[in-house]
Amino acid sequence: xxxxxxxxxxxxxxxxxxxxxxxxxxxxxxxxxxxxxxxxxxxxxxxxxxxxxxxxxxxxxxxxxxxxxxxxxxxxxxxxxxxxxxxxxxxxxxxxxxxxxxxxxxxxxxxxxxxxxxxxxxxxxxxxxxxxxxxxxxxxxxxxxxxxxxxxxxxxxxxxxxxxxxxxxxxxxxxxxxxxxxxxxxxxxxxxxxxxxxxxxxxxxxxxxxxxxxxxxxxxxxxxxxxxxxxxxxxxxxxxxxxxxxxxxxxxxxxxxxxxxxxxxxxxxxxxxxxxxxxxxxxxxxxxxxxxxxxxxxxxxxxxxxxxxxxxxxxxxxxxxx
Numbered sequence: 456x457x458x459x460x461x462x463x464x465x466x467x468x469x470x471x472x473x474x475x476x477x478x479x480x481x482x483x484x485x486x487x488x489x490x491x492x493x494x495x496x497x498x499x500x501x502x503x504x505x506x507x508x509x510x511x512x513x514x515x516x517x518x519x520x521x522x523x524x525x526x527x528x529x530x531x532x533x534x535x536x537x538x539x540x541x542x543x544x545x546x547x548x549x550x551x552x553x554x555x556x557x558x559x560x561x562x563x564x565x566x567x568x569x570x571x572x573x574x575x576x577x578x579x580x581x582x583x584x585x586x587x588x589x590x591x592x593x594x595x596x597x598x599x600x601x602x603x604x605x606x607x608x609x610x611x612x613x614x615x616x617x618x619x620x621x622x623x624x625x626x627x628x629x630x631x632x633x634x635x636x637x638x639x640x641x642x643x644x645x646x647x648x649x650x651x652x653x654x655x656x657x658x659x660x661x662x663x664x665x666x667x668x669x670x671x672x673x674x675x676x677x678x679x680x681x682x683x684x685x686x687x688x689x690x691x692x693x694x695x696x697x698x699x700x701x702x703x704x705x706x707x708x709x710x711x712x713x714x715x716x717x718x719x720x721x722x723x724x725x726x727x728x729x730x731x732x733x734x735x736x737x738x739x740x741x742x743x744x745x746x747x748x749x750x751x752x753x754x755x756x757x758x759x760x761x762x763x764x765x766x767x768x769x770x771x772x773x774x775x776x777x
Contacts, residue, residue: 580660609718663697
């Protein structure tokens with residue numbers, strides 16, 4: 456009688472499939488895992504190269520520049536150590552008054568624009584998250600200004616708000632100095648920036664609203680919660696990570712405002728609306744004081760880092776308390 460492979464006893468009776476399974480079990484446990492980190496690093500390599508070449512290397516080189524009296528048109532760059540940093544905190548020095556005046560102007564703009572760019576887009580996102588005819592059209596309308604460049608926005612509002620021939624003053628029948636006098640220049644800068652960028656924050660809020668489970672609203676409605684209570688107890692807690700992102704990025708973007716004041720007010724009146732980025736650009740590119748400009752940049756970066764950490768800390772404490 457013929458004996459098949461299934462009836463045989465011994466090593467010869469093992470099927471090919473079972474042999475492959477046994478060989479896998481007998482292989483070293485970490486053999487398959489060793490290639491995974493290498494594969495991950497290969498995928499990350501293009502980004503790491505760009506990150507090192509365009510972020511880390513310029514940052515390190517910028518620190519080196521800030522320690523020198525660096526004029527890129529002269530062959531010699533004398534070493535000055537921390538003098539560029541010390542002068543920023545020494546009353547009566549060349550940079551002290553203008554630097555802190557520009558920091559103050561940046562703080563005013565940030566303090567006025569950030570609340571508007573956090574609250575208004577949230578309200579718009581809540582409205583656009585509801586179902587109504589033309590919802591997609593209105594979403595596109597609110598986001599459309601953000602795709603325009605700062606040069607387009609600046610020149611557009613320059614003509615609209617011109618005190619002499621501007622459209623706004625024509626319809627108001629008054630000569631309001633939107634671009635030349637306080638406090639109207641701040642109204643112009645903040646209003647232009649809010650109109651330009653609120654669509655981006657509204658889009659971020661919309662993405663966060665879609666991640667909040669609908670069942671939470673239905674449960675709150677069954678418990679008798681009003682729309683205001685649902686917003687406060689369901690929407691805001693669900694948007695906490697999005698709020699952290701929006702607030703942090705908005706603060707950073709507002710603190711780095713430059714194009715608006717350059718195109719709309721040119722720092723007027725005087726240097727009242729000249730932001731710190733504008734002052735850094737003037738000192739570094741017009742006065743050829745790259746070392747001092749680099750030091751100012753790192754002081755600004757430290758301030759923004761501290762503010763970002765405070766924002767993260769505040770929201771983390773609220774999350775732990777809840």
